[in-house]
Amino acid sequence: MPKAKYVRESHTVMTEMVFPNDTNPLSNLMGGNLMRFMDIAGAICAQKHSNRIVVTASVDNVSFVNPIPLGNVVTLEARITRAFNTSMEVVVDVFSENIPAGVKNKTNQAFLTFVAVDQSGRPIEVSEVIPETEEEKIQYEKALHRRQLRLLMAGRLNPTDTEELKKTFFEHSASI
Ligand SMILES: CC(C)(COP(=O)(O)OP(=O)(O)OC[C@H]1O[C@@H](n2cnc3c(N)ncnc32)[C@H](O)[C@@H]1OP(=O)(O)O)[C@@H](O)C(=O)NCCC(=O)NCCS
Numbered sequence: 547m548p549k550a551k552y553v554r555e556s557h558t559v560m561t562e563m564v565f566p567n568d569t570n571p572l573s574n575l576m577g578g579n580l581m582r583f584m585d586i587a588g589a590i591c592a593q594k595h596s597n598r599i600v601v602t603a604s605v606d607n608v609s610f611v612n613p614i615p616l617g618n619v620v621t622l623e624a625r626i627t628r629a630f631n632t633s634m635e636v637v638v639d640v641f642s643e644n645i646p647a648g649v650k651n652k653t654n655q656a657f658l659t660f661v662a663v664d665q666s667g668r669p670i671e672v673s674e675v676i677p678e679t680e681e682e683k684i685q686y687e688k689a690l691h692r693r694q695l696r697l698l699m700a701g702r703l704n705p706t707d708t709e710e711l712k713k714t715f716f717e718h719s720a721s722i
Contacts, residue, residue: 550674553682554685556594558624560587575620576615580640581608582650583622584656588636591624592660595634600660603633604696608656612644626680628689632669633661635689657692676680 590598640654677686697703705715
């Protein structure tokens with residue numbers, strides 16, 4: 547297994563400006579363009595962690611709560627939360643900033659999973675993640691549960707496969 551790495555070693559910040567070509571008829575950034583930015587920022591982070599080519603395996607739900615208007619600056623921050631065998635979970639936070647008005651808001655967050663692959667596209671082992679801060683440690687712990695839920699949704703895991711999923715699906719529903 548490659549040497550374990552800290553979260554900060556692959557921390558990625560990407561900045562974009564919303565131009566007319568990126569917007570919908572209401573002059574706000576199109577959702578698909580934002581997802582593209584999130585995918586790129588997340589992939590760069592996963593590449594830095596693994597030093598490999600990576601492919602996007604899944605994107606957890608993305609909610610578009612606040613629109614990002616034309617002319618605003620979009621900042622995307624990507625951090626790895628945990629690596630498993632060949633896959634890595636990365637969280638991407640999105641901020642929208644109106645620089646002349648001095649206003650900056652967080653608009654979105656999503657968890658993306660990337661898989662490191664060799665030149666033939668075959669999955670390849672990645673370094674473990676070492677969480678340092680309290681927040682990194684919390685996200686590291688929660689990443690396992692998120693992974694199980696997403697593999698369940700992808701039809702790659704059964705609810706009875708792990709004790710944690712059994713608790714989520716059977717013990718909770720039995721107590722309602
Ligand atoms: C992702 C991909 C490499 C997985 O290949 P595979 O043959 O299923 O390989 P494996 O079963 O060995 O799985 C490899 C890893 O992918 C993870 N994975 C597969 N499907 C997943 C999904 N839907 N969500 C999250 N992780 C997933 C597995 O859990 C495994 O992780 P682990 O090694 O850390 O346990 C393959 O499906 C692929 O190349 N997909 C297309 C990727 C792509 O083109 N992305 C851009 C989309 S536009």
